Amino acid sequence: MRTVGDINMGINKKDVIRLLEKIAIYMELKGENPFKTAAFRKAAASLEADDRSLSEITNFTEIPAIGKGTAAVIEEFVEDGVSSVLEQLQEEVPKGLIPLLQIPGLGGKTIARLYKELNVTDVESLREVCAAGKLRKLKGFGKKTEENIKNALEQMGRQPDRFPIAYMLPFTEQIESYLKEVKEIKQFSRAGSLRRLSETIKDLDFVIATEHPKAVKEQLLKLDGEAAVSGDTKVTLHLQADYTISVDFRIVKPSEFATALHHFTGSAEHNVRMRQIAKERGEKISEYGVENTETGKVETFQTEKDFFKHFQLPWIPPEIRMNGKEIEHFSEAKQLIELADIKGDLHMHTTWSDGAYSLEEMIEACRKKGYEYMAITDHSEFLRVAGGLTPDRVRKQNEEIKALNEKYDDIFILSGIEMDILPDGRLDFEDELLSELDIVIASIHSSFFQPKSQIMKRLTNALQNPHVDIIAHPTGRLIGRRDGYEVDMDMLIELAKETDTVLELNANPARLDLAYSHLQKAQEAGVKIVINTDAHNISHLEYMDVGVSYAKKGWIRPGSVINTWKKDELLAFLKRGD
């Protein structure tokens, strides 16, 4: 039986985007004109940036970067489910060449030559050609190139392409503490996807300002690791950990620091857009400054803010420098949340369940951070592996917290719970117990592989309970490790709005859950957000920084986030259902 669903099932927007990207990859491998290749990539990005669904778009050529040619490709694909352009390319280019693009130093042009001249069709045949020493005989190739490719082939498959940000942050901090000790360094900063706080990161980028580049370079080479690149302005190190971590240092003059930082922060699309804007004004942006193309005079800036100001733009936070559209859309009026806006942390654990520090130690740590309030939210009974609290224990902890509130007059401690949503949808505690607490977080820690309908039934039960204030880590994802359970995000957001339930941004860098696009949707729908560290350890309280930074990616404003509110406002809100 054919249903409406079947008819629409065919091709969706994601499929089209993937098709265009695939065409670009094949063209690249064919050694096609790079601008033509880029045109397909641009078209894919532009389609993705368009808010409409495929069926809502009537004329593809209205979308920037999509012209007659690409529109015809899309239309054929949507109507027939196939693309003759892609099919043609696939006939000409062996599929096995695609993974070769992963090898550093190999681009489309080179791969095309390897195919034509040595009949390399996949990883295996490239390996053979290398082993036979045929590669070095090719014009423009040499022993070194062959060696590099051999090494890369050995690495392949062993090492992931990108690493979760949580994996990279400890390395970052180590490097930063080293850089702080190098006295010739005047100023340094994270750059690249690290500074933009991407969820996964390929390599670590730093920009360094100094008057003594040679001395700095020497110091950098003393860091553990092998130097892969070592030029006057750039040092690349390969740190050996579980994997090889690549770290780029860009060394510039202090006067060039602001423009270099902007340049190396990216994203690539953001930079392209900025340079186009400069060009329209008769200027040229490079990492060294802004050049007036007529006079040749190069202007540098004290800060990134001054750089943006030069183009009559507000300082755009690195976290939102993405597809270039932020340049048009961001204004200072849309002020995004800052760490200083945060007045408390509303999700943390103690030794009562699976935390590493006592109640009082966590309180002391939060006082040190200058918080106005905090919530203790240990696990509930169901989560036995985490030492979940029985109702009796909850009441006992509640009493203890009340007593501690007498002791401290500079911080208010909310008595709470992180209550499990059980696999069958029931909640772990009765309403009566919940009503005794200041704050109730509900979350899923079990049966991740249930169908979407059951997951949504569980979430719905939690959202509709008047005592539940927050849904923690709403999708359960762990970046780079698991996708999380199946959530109908539109439904979740709608329910959160209806029931005035808060959705959490879990600031643990391994989670960052909700994802920024969902945060953005939630905020647009008027749903309240909370940024919590879910600390199981005092040091985890520092994740607030990461959480706030990540929230910016969703263009989150302070007013949307309940833990920026004053204590009385917050308490009044939490009492709404009780």
Place this chain on the structure above:
DNA sequence: GCCGTTTTCGGCCCGACTGTTTTCAGTCG
């Protein structure tokens, strides 16, 4: 392949580094 109120042809962001070359192509971010 896309784009255009300086352009319908000739650009398309810009520069560093490597490995191979004796002046530069390809790759990378």
